[in-house]
Amino acid sequence: xxxxxxxxxxxxxxxxxxxxxxxxxxxxxxxxxxxxxxxxxxxxxxxxxxxxxxxxxxxxxxxxxxxxxxxxxxxxxxxxxxxxxxxxxxxxxxxxxxxxxxxxxxxxxxxxxxxxxxxxxxxxxxxxxxxxxxxxxxxxxxxxxxxxxxxxxxxxxxxxxxxxxxxxxxxxxxxxxxxxxxxxxxxxxxxxxxxxxxxxxxxxxxxxxxxxxxxxxxxxxxxxxxxxxxxxxxxxxxxxxxxxxxxxxxxxxxxxxxxxxxxxxxxxxxxxxxxxxxxxxxxxxxxxxxxxxxxxxxxxxxxxxxxxxxxxxxxxxxxxxxxxxxxxxxxxxxxxxxxxxxxxxxxxxxxxxxxxxxxxxxxxxxxxxxxxxxxxxxxxxxxxxxxxxxxxxxxxxxxxxxxxxxxxxxxxxxxxxxxxxxxxxxxxxxxxxxxxxxxxxxxxxxxxxxxxxxxxxxxxxxxxxxxxxxxxxxxxxxx
Amino acid sequence: xxxxxxxxxxxxxxxxxxxxxxxxxxxxxxxxxxxxxxxxxxxxxxxxxxxxxxxxxxxxxxxxxxxxxxxxxxxxxxxxxxxxxxxxxxxxxxxxxxxxxxxxxxxxxxxxxxxxxxxxxxxxxxxxxxxxxxxxxxxxxxxxxxxxxxxxxxxxxxxxxxxxxxxxxxxxxxxxxxxxxxxxxxxxxxxxxxxxxxxxxxxxxxxxxxxxxxxxxxxxxxxxxxxxxxxxxxxxxxxxxxxxxxxxxxxxxxxxxxxxxxxxxxxxxxxxxxxxxxxxxxxxxxxxxxxxxxxxxxxxxxxxxxxxxxxxxxxxxxxxxxxxxxxxxxxxxxxxxxxxxxxxxxxxxxxxxxxxxxxxxxxxxxxxxxxxxxxxxxxxxxxxxxxxxxxxxxxxxxxxxxxxxxxxxxxxxxxxxxxxxxxxxxxxxxxxxxxxxxxxxxxxxxxxxxxxxxxxxxxx
Numbered sequence: 001x002x003x004x005x006x007x008x009x010x011x012x013x014x015x016x017x018x019x020x021x022x023x024x025x026x027x028x029x030x031x032x033x034x035x036x037x038x039x040x041x042x043x044x045x046x047x048x049x050x051x052x053x054x055x056x057x058x059x060x061x062x063x064x065x066x067x068x069x070x071x072x073x074x075x076x077x078x079x080x081x082x083x084x085x086x087x088x089x090x091x092x093x094x095x096x097x098x099x100x101x102x103x104x105x106x107x108x109x110x111x112x113x114x115x116x117x118x119x120x121x122x123x124x125x126x127x128x129x130x131x132x133x134x135x136x137x138x139x140x141x142x143x144x145x146x147x148x149x150x151x152x153x154x155x156x157x158x159x160x161x162x163x164x165x166x167x168x169x170x171x172x173x174x175x176x177x178x179x180x181x182x183x184x185x186x187x188x189x190x191x192x193x194x195x196x197x198x199x200x201x202x203x204x205x206x207x208x209x210x211x212x213x214x215x216x217x218x219x220x221x222x223x224x225x226x227x228x229x230x231x232x233x234x235x236x237x238x239x240x241x242x243x244x245x246x247x248x249x250x251x252x253x254x255x256x257x258x259x260x261x262x263x264x265x266x267x268x269x270x271x272x273x274x275x276x277x278x279x280x281x282x283x284x285x286x287x288x289x290x291x292x293x294x295x296x297x298x299x300x301x302x303x304x305x306x307x308x309x310x311x312x313x314x315x316x317x318x319x320x321x322x323x324x325x326x327x328x329x330x331x332x333x334x335x336x337x338x339x340x341x342x343x344x345x346x347x348x349x350x351x352x353x354x355x356x357x358x359x360x361x362x363x364x365x366x367x368x369x370x371x372x373x374x375x376x377x378x379x380x381x382x383x384x385x386x387x388x389x390x391x392x393x394x395x396x397x398x399x400x401x402x403x404x405x406x407x408x409x410x411x412x413x414x415x416x417x418x419x420x421x422x423x424x425x426x427x428x429x430x431x432x433x434x435x436x437x438x439x440x441x442x443x444x445x446x447x448x449x450x451x452x453x454x455x456x457x458x459x460x461x462x463x464x465x466x467x468x469x470x471x472x473x474x475x476x477x478x479x
Numbered sequence: 480x481x482x483x484x485x486x487x488x489x490x491x492x493x494x495x496x497x498x499x500x501x502x503x504x505x506x507x508x509x510x511x512x513x514x515x516x517x518x519x520x521x522x523x524x525x526x527x528x529x530x531x532x533x534x535x536x537x538x539x540x541x542x543x544x545x546x547x548x549x550x551x552x553x554x555x556x557x558x559x560x561x562x563x564x565x566x567x568x569x570x571x572x573x574x575x576x577x578x579x580x581x582x583x584x585x586x587x588x589x590x591x592x593x594x595x596x597x598x599x600x601x602x603x604x605x606x607x608x609x610x611x612x613x614x615x616x617x618x619x620x621x622x623x624x625x626x627x628x629x630x631x632x633x634x635x636x637x638x639x640x641x642x643x644x645x646x647x648x649x650x651x652x653x654x655x656x657x658x659x660x661x662x663x664x665x666x667x668x669x670x671x672x673x674x675x676x677x678x679x680x681x682x683x684x685x686x687x688x689x690x691x692x693x694x695x696x697x698x699x700x701x702x703x704x705x706x707x708x709x710x711x712x713x714x715x716x717x718x719x720x721x722x723x724x725x726x727x728x729x730x731x732x733x734x735x736x737x738x739x740x741x742x743x744x745x746x747x748x749x750x751x752x753x754x755x756x757x758x759x760x761x762x763x764x765x766x767x768x769x770x771x772x773x774x775x776x777x778x779x780x781x782x783x784x785x786x787x788x789x790x791x792x793x794x795x796x797x798x799x800x801x802x803x804x805x806x807x808x809x810x811x812x813x814x815x816x817x818x819x820x821x822x823x824x825x826x827x828x829x830x831x832x833x834x835x836x837x838x839x840x841x842x843x844x845x846x847x848x849x850x851x852x853x854x855x856x857x858x859x860x861x862x863x864x865x866x867x868x869x870x871x872x873x874x875x876x877x878x879x880x881x882x883x884x885x886x887x888x889x890x891x892x893x894x895x896x897x898x899x900x901x902x903x904x905x906x907x908x909x910x911x912x913x914x915x916x917x918x919x920x921x922x923x924x925x926x927x928x929x930x931x932x933x934x935x936x937x938x939x
Contacts, residue, residue, distance in 0.1 A: 017867040030781040052780040054511065068870030075841055106870070129865055134812050134837035217779040220772065224503055227769065231499070280503045282781070451765045 009203040010060040010119035011196055012046070014110050014142065016135055017066030019126045020154035023181035023408035025049055025063040028189055030282045032407040034063060046109050051210050058210040059196070059203075062119060064110035070137035073107050077144055088146035091115065114145050120199040121149035123173065128157030131164040139172040148199035150175040152192075175199075181408040186218060221280055221403070226459040228280070229395045230451075232273035233458075236266055236391050237441040240380035247373045255365075255377070262363060262379045267300050270391070274398050281402050300394065301362075309393025310386050311423065316435075362387050381444065388438040392458075393422065396465040420472065425464035433457055482527055484757035485547055485631065488764070490530050492627035495766030504780070509533065510773035524774050526761065546628050547635075554639045561643035565650025573658050580667030580709050583726055587686070590737045597644065597745050604637030604752060630760050634753040641746040648738040655734060659727045666726030667707040676705040683729070690732045697728035795912030800924040803857040803890050806830045809847065811862040811872060812837035815897045821861055824892070824900075824929070836871060844875060848882050857888035859926075864893035864903030868914040876918060890926045891915060902928040 013021045026034040029049035046064045050057040067073075073094065081090040095111045098104040113119040121142050125135065142149055151173035153162050162178055169176045179192050190211045197207025241262045245254040278284070298304040364383045368376035382388065423431060437457050440450075482490075498506055513532045517524040572589060575581055603609065609632055658664060668679060680701050684691075687698040703725055761767065806829050808821050813834070815821050821832060831854070833847045851858060858879075862872065876889065893911045895903040903911075908927070915925045 017869060018865075028781075049781075052778070054515065054777040066867075066869075069874065071841055071871060072874075103870070103874075132813060132837065132866075134866075136838065213777060213779045214781070216776065217781075220776060221503075223772075224769070227765070231765075276503075282504070451763065452768065455765075 007202075008057050008060060009196070009200070009206055010048075010062060010113055010117045011122050011199075012062045012064055012110065012113040012117075012119040013122045013124055014064050014114075014138075015066060015124040016138060017068070018156075019066070019124050020156050020181055020408075021066070021124045022063050023156070024122070024124055024152060024154060024179065025061050026408040027181040027184065027406040028193065029061050030407050032283055032409075034407075044105065044109065046113055048113075051214075053210070053213050058206050058213070059193075060113075060117075060119075062113040062117070064113065065106040067110070067138045067141075068106045069104065070107075070141060073104065073141055074137045077141065081144075087144040091141070091145045111145070114147050119147065120196065120203070121145065121147050122196070123149060123151045123169075124154050125151065125165055125169065126156045127153035127162040127165050127178065128155045128159045130161045131168050133168075136172075139169075143172055149173050150177065150195065150199060152176075153178045155180045182406055184406065185404070190214060222462065223455070223459065224280055225277055225399050225403070226455050226462060228273060228276050229392070229399065229462075230455050230458045232269060232276075232395065233388065233391055233438075234441055236269050236382070237388055237438075238381045238444050239265055239269070240378055241265060242376060242378040244374045244376050246375075247370075255379075258377060258379050259363070263301060270300055270394065273395060277395075277399050277402050281405075283402055283405065283407070300390070305390050305394060306386070309390045309397075311389050311421070316385055382442055385435075385438055385442055388442060389423075392438070392461065396422065396462060399462060400465055400469055420468070422465045422468040425468045425471075426461065430457075430460055430464070434461060484754045484761065487527055487530070488627050488631075488757045488761045489546060491526055491761060491764065491766065494530060494533065495764070495770075496626075498766070504778075507773045507776070507778045508780075510770060511776070511778045514774035526767070526770075529770070550635045550639060554642050557639060557643040558646050561646035562650040565647040566654045568647070569651040569654035569658070573655065573662075573664060575662070575664060580665045580669075580707070580723055583666050583668045583683075583730065584670050586730055587682075587733065590733055593644070593648065593738045594741060597641070597741055600637050600640045600644075601745055601748070604633045604749060607633045609633045609636070627760055627764070631753065631756060634749065634756050638746070638749040638753055641742055641749045645739070645742040645746050648734070648742050652731070652734050652739055655731060659731075663724065664727060665723035666730065667709040667723060668704070669709050676701070676708055679708070680704045686733060686737075687729060689736050694728065694732065697732040699726060699729050793913070795909050795916060799908075799927050800890065802859065802892065802926045802929055803888050803924070805857040805859045805888075805890065807833065807851060807854055807856065808859040808861060809833045809835050809851075811835055811860055811875075812866060814861050814863045814894065815900060818898055818900075820898075820900045821859075824859055824861075835875060845878070848875075848879050851879065852883045855887075857890055859890045859892055862891065862893050862911075863897075864895050864907035864911065867910055873914075873918065876920070876923060880920070885920075886922060888922050888924060889920075890924045892926050892928055894928050900928055902930065 013025050015021050022034050026032060029051070031049060034047075034049075044065055046062050049061045049063065051059050051061075076094055077087070077090050080093060081087055091111065092115050094104075095108055095115045099108040099112075101108070114121060123139065123142055149172075151169040153165050153169070153176065155162070155178075166176050166178075175195065175198065177192065177195055179188065184192075193207055193211050193214070197204040239262065241258055243254070243258045243261070245251065362382055362384050363380045366378045368378075423434075426434065434457060437454050510529070513529055514524045516532075517528065522528070568589075572586055573581055607630070670679075680699075683699055683704060691698045703722060706722060707726065802824060804826050805824075806826050808825050808830070810816060810821060810832060813836075816834065822830060833851065835844045835847045860876075862868070879889065891911065893903045893908060895901045895907060908925070912925050915923055
């Protein structure tokens with residue numbers, strides 16, 4: 001447990017086993033390594049997750065084991081209390097007497113931050129299961145501690161029994177709030193933390209400071225993500241691979257080998273970008289469980305990716321002017337026959353298996369002179385601007401999911417196709433600017449002077465993508 | 480003495496490149512720490528100080544970067560080449576076989592060419608135009624990443640070019656002086672254009688303006704200009720051959736003023752421009768904004784360092800048993816309290832329903848156990864599958880064992896829904912299976928809720 005002065009607000013997240021206590025801590029502490037999926041009732045110790053600003057702890061969240069024997073504890077308390085005024089002392093006495101007793105290990109462990117650390121109590125219940133009066137013993141014990149408390153209705157399943165819970169919890173807790181640890185947006189995290197600050201007047205200032213820092217960190221993550229995307233796009237657009245080919249080599253085979261290297265390098269770079277974005281938002285588990293949480297958005301070069309994120313030839317020629325000439329499946333139908341993706345509708349089927357590549361037309365080929373029976377050849381950089389839109393669309397999509405994914409989330413991420421294109425959220429001027437940026441990237445013009453402007457452009461694209469995702473209100477099972 | 484801006488830029492660029500593989504949190508912590516240390520010492524965080532801070536093992540040196548040294552070595556190699564070319568060129572310009580005078584117009588033209596080249600070199604450095612770049616850096620354009628050095632190449636090249644040209648002009652001037660001393664040089668002027676001596680004189684006097692006050696002798700008189708005009712065919716106008724040599728002060732000053740001095744000034748300017756350009760690139764460097772942000776913004780750490788993943792619970796080994804025929808059923812924690820459905824799980828004769836756990840008191844639980852101790856046969860314990868088994872249930876089972884025979888069968892049936900009774904999901908059942916395993920009780924069975932078909936068969 002992190003040692004901190006009593007002045008630091010500490011919140012013990014307590015409740016019955018398997019009510020989502022750890023999910024709440026994981027989401028609020030942005031730590032996806034908290035043992036959420038473990039066997040219920042086997043969390044045996046209280047773990048502290050501090051929020052540190054420049055090394056100074058602003059508050060602590062304590063994940064605790066669930067109540068195992070609340071009726072026995074309450075029976076002991078009732079047997080040893082003379083009046084309502086001695087209840088906090090009686091709870092303390094229970095803790096002091098039983099902290100070495102294996103039978104009450106879990107109760108003592110959850111009472112420890114409350115008794116020793118003067119923690120505020122956050123009582124978590126699962127609003128997706130019916131209210132059970134069996135929890136009343138727990139709530140009574142917590143009431144007896146005399147510490148400020150708040151009840152939180154989490155929802156682990158899909159059913160909603162929140163109203164019944166609200167009524168029941170209202171009898172024991174002054175503040176009752178609903179919070180879905182898996183789906184709550186970031187603004188709700190901050191609102192909840194500010195709500196914690198209302199438990200004691202002296203905590204309010206610190207919690208407000210903490211949420212201001214968290215908000216600023218969020219903005220910085222947005223900016224840093226834009227930089228990472230910009231950097232990766234620049235490298236991917238400029239990627240070149242070179243090799244040599246001898247007279248004896250099969251010319252086509254040698255070209256295919258070189259092209260394959262280029263494709264692999266592009267995929268690798270995209271994967272690096274994804275890992276960097278995930279690390280930025282502190283999603284470490286996704287990296288460790290790549291197999292479990294495999295992205296379902298297909299291969300970088302699949303027709304599916306092109307159909308989802310690409311734009312038509314018409315749009316490329318008239319960026320910003322072309323009405324409705326954006327990419328996507330619907331757009332390909334409009335520009336049927338003129339775009340590479342004319343077969344998007346068919347390609348969607350092919351692309352599901354990731355077997356259809358349009359990479360053949362992506363890069364520039366250049367061949368050196370034949371010297372001593374060897375000829376040098378080079379593939380890249382990207383010749384088709386379409387690919388820039390695909391990279392950008394995929395990068396924005398990944399960023400959006402990661403930045404909106406709570407750290408309690410464990411479900412695989414899903415990608416749904418949309419009929420509209422995210423570019424529609426950008427103004428004509430912005431679309432033109434974006435096109436100009438992508439053109440410059442494809443020409444390898446990396447101008448430090450314009451770097452800040454470009455990052456702002458990517459940042460604007462991220463905002464537009466966010467708006468688009470939210471306006472689409474697509475079925476997001478994971479959120 | 481501070482590091483040269485060029486060295487600083489390259490070192491910073493390298494560091495930013497190295498940092499690309501580091502986590503954002505680490506970078507923020509590291510750089511914020513440096514900024515806080517600076518504030519504590521009442522110093523302003525600087526890029527040079529930051530570089531020293533993060534690479535303390537690297538001794539601070541004022542030596543330029545190795546890549547800059549390569550340019551410097553190239554420049555040094557070109558110095559003797561420039562000097563040699565200067566000597567040869569001047570000897571060429573002053574070539575005099577006695578048949579004809581040395582044409583001052585040619586020298587003026589050559590100096591003008593020098594000026595034009597100097598101007599072009601400076602302009603290409605100013606505009607960063609580098610058409611010959613691929614020749615000097617053949618690796619460019621392949622797998623090699625772009626570095627900050629690439630942006631400085633035009634300025635570095637201009638420095639080298641001006642420096643070489645300066646040596647060239649100095650060597651030319653020295654050669655000119657030497658030739659004046661050791662040879663009798665006959666200068667004259669000539670042009671195919673039908674130019675009068677007056678207009679040529681105006682040009683010469685215009686050119687000589689910068690030094691006419693300093694050295695009047697180096698400004699040719701109109702008489703000399705008129706007398707030293709020569710034609711390929713025709714007799715020389717001059718009667719006194721020594722006058723041909725009177726041009727030398729003008730030629731020397733022309734060369735010094737329009738070839739040597741501009742190159743000297745442009746060499747200094749190129750060096751200054753290189754430093755300015757490096758400073759500007761440093762200011763515009765993409766990594767600088769991020770670094771300054773990391774200096775200013777407090778680090779926010781919301782989590783302890785990522786721990787290892789929790790061990791996944793093992794797959795339960797306990798097999799499900801069929802529900803034994805029983806006359807006693809305990810509803811644990813208020814499960815199915817408002818329905819008689821549990822009765823269908825028992826034999827019809829002499830069956831009893833008991834309630835324990837949940838809101839019931841411990842004394843009530845004990846009373847249930849006492850009552851059960853007086854009855855015989857297997858007991859069914861019905862529980863909510865979604866409520867994890869708690870220590871209270873384990874205590875209840877142990878208490879039951881203490882008060883009753885260990886051999887008596889206890890069938891634990893977790894249910895997935897109460898009205899009507901529905902079977903639990905495999906995921907819900909797994910935690911109950913593991914719970915039963917932990918009890919180490921051979922007569923504690925885990926049973927699934929019979930499906931209606933099976934039930935019908937049982938009763939049929």
